[in-house]
Amino acid sequence: MSESVVPKIKREAKGVEESILKRKKPSLRFPIRSLANVRYLEKEGYFEIRGRKKERTLTVNTVKTFAQTLRMMALSKTLVETDDIATKREAYYVSKNWDEARFLEQTESDTVMDDVEALFEVNREQLGFVPEEKGGDVAGNLIVIDKDPNTGKTIQIDCTKFGSGAYSIPISVEDLGFETKAKFILVIETAGMFQRLVKHGYWKTANCVLVSMGGVPTRACRRFIRRLADVKKIPVYVFVDGDPYGISNIYRTFKVGSGNAAHINEFFCVPQARFLGITPQDIIDYKLPTHPLKEVDVKRAKDALKNDPFFLHHKEWAKAIEHLVSMGVRAEQQALAAHGLNYVIDKYLPQKIAHPEKFLP
């Protein structure tokens, strides 16, 4: 993970140059980044990339992308060598100096960046590229040990001291240390639910760490929780909406990784995570108000049942999803408010956390 990517970049470039001088068409081999090219490792608990690769040969038709890929590699080398970083957006703007080879949209440069990342099987931060978005919010019984970026002095960040606010997970979490006596980490999908739990000091009553993901968790968020849970050996419970998106996109990506970033799932997953709710059974047990499943929800659920190695492996999950589809409804975290705004704190969470053995895997 920490081996410099520069020699790798040089090796690929050398190969390209040699093929050209031998009057051959050079080619680059990229791992295929999709769910179809991953396998679920139960013991290790993540999606591992399988060997399938696509070869991009330099031809008349691919010369533009090929040139852009090489220039992106050159930019990465410069960033790493000068210990600098560029956000994805900044990298896109750097390309504006490349005349004809410039990117017209950021999505184009993001794709090429993802390709380069996969090509070298590294995390994009190792290439000097950082994402725009922040990692997620943390509150509760946790002290994060970081360094002052200017002085290099160790500093302790007490996550109980943010009042109604929260500690923000930084983009690079590899060198952080932790001190905590919390009994578990509660990972929450929506900022709204997170705020309610913070406001009423739920982390105090339950002695836990609260993390807000704000939708699909970023890599930094996943890595932060993974390290915290590994180092301090504490369980991780996930609390998301009871719909196919919450289950198959947010929870599955959090726990075992994604197809798109298959080459780095090993580091950016939280295999010890367990699913607290909202489960399809909760909808019945707690008499939750629901909305009908949309067409995209049903499609997403069926897709998961058919193609997702994680759900194919866990029969309990397959059953739960089928149950949800047969009910034809979904329920949000906030639906618990129908029984009283603090019902979630007073009843739901305590009842759930009393029986973690009942959580879905």
Added chain:
Amino acid sequence: MAQPQLKRIARKEKFGRVGKKAAPKPVVRLTAHDLAARQREISVSEFFTKNRHLLGFDSPAKALLTTVKEAVDNALDACEEAGILPDLVIEIGEISETRYRVSVQDNGPGIVKAQIPKIFGQLLYGSKFHTLRQARGQQGIGISAAGMYGQLTTGKPIRIVSKTGPTKPAHEFEIQIDTKRNQPVVVSDRERDWKDVDPSSGEKGEIAHGTRVELEIEATYKKGRHSVDGYVEQTAIANPHARVAYTAPDGERREYPRVAEHLPRAPLEIKPHPHGIELGILLKMLHETKARNIGSFLHTEFSRVSSPVAEEIAKAAGLSPSMSPHKAAREQAEALYTAIQAAKLMAPQSNVLSPIGEELLLEGLRKQVTADFYAATSRSPAVYRGNPFLVEAALAYGGGHLPADELMTLLRFANRVPLLYQQSACAVTKSVVQTTWKTYGIQQARGALPSAPMVLMVHIASVWVPFTSESKEAVASYPEIMKEIRLALQDVGRKLGLYIRRGLREADAEKKRSYIEKYIPHIGIALQEILGIDDKRKEKVCATLKDTLERSRKNE
């Protein structure tokens, strides 16, 4: 002239008012004698006075077009019949917003004095109805109907100046139509000198021969493709042997020069083919013929019936070939008709038609439409209902002048006359819509004309063009005609498809070539940045790669 009619209407109205307050009158039943007193012959002119839409005078804008069209049709037909290259001067002057003066002058053979009143003052009088020959006019209605329309709307007679030769005097007539009797009324008639603008030189001088028709009509003038302007322009395209000088009502002068220096092949007159007639026509022909027996009747009045064949037909009908045609009873005529339909006959002569020809189609189109690509086809004659006909098609495509994302422009012609109205009812339009233009690389929505920067012209020439109405605006959809149009369209379509595909291929090759030039330097820059190679080596890498790719592109 309209006086008696007005009086009648006035009487009727008076009568009508009575019933308002009075108690309902008992219904008075009329006797057969009362009815007989009301029944009288309706003259053709009276009929058309009331049904002027049938002749193309249904709106003021269309009336202007139809008037010009009828006069121009006659002028061109007259010139061609006399073997003269036509020079036309068309002038439209605005008298008020709803009243125009139209004059059309030709350099044709002129008209004999005695004939002038009948030609211009009597409906259904003409040289063309009784013959089968490719000509613009067919029934002898057109110009006299225009004159009648003028008389009806402005009260002004039609004015004709005609001269038959340099040594002959010019005659000037003013003619009205007695609509009740369908007879010309000569308002004035005088000999005169005729000095006017010579169409061929454009200078004023003594006119050698020709005819000038002048009418004043109620009308409105609009610009655009469906107006007189479009008609004149399209006439020039379809008649490349004619020179046309046109002055629009707004005073704008347009000159359409002669493209072809010789006349089109003169169309030949043929007798009707037996398979093309109807029972009613057969009865009329039997009645009017000068032949003394059925055998010679069939042989002389029809084409493709030899004496032995005539005898066979008569026998098949159970008639004696020597029987007099005038004595044939209705049942016998019907038997004869059935026998004719069953007889095996040669197809009618087809060399009687006068096509425009591929070369002149292209020339005509090039003169009027600026485009990148032109194609034309002129098909061999075919037959519908015993009438020979042929189809020609030409198209102009591309270039910056034609709108790229609109529907293409379709120009329809029948016997060299542009058809401007009722586009969707026409066999030509239907065939164009039914043709799969996508095959030729052109966009087309279902059931619509293709969308392309294209002008497509289709010409149908026939001894008798089957129009859907007397106003001659749309061609009827006979399957044989539809088929020939389709084949003509496919022919020009294929030529266009080749051109478009070649263009696409070239554009693609050009794109790939520029791709190589554009992006290879970036591969060099990137490799230099990563590997730190010197400029010389970078150039070598770029040159080698370019060479490799160029080579592989050519082998593709």
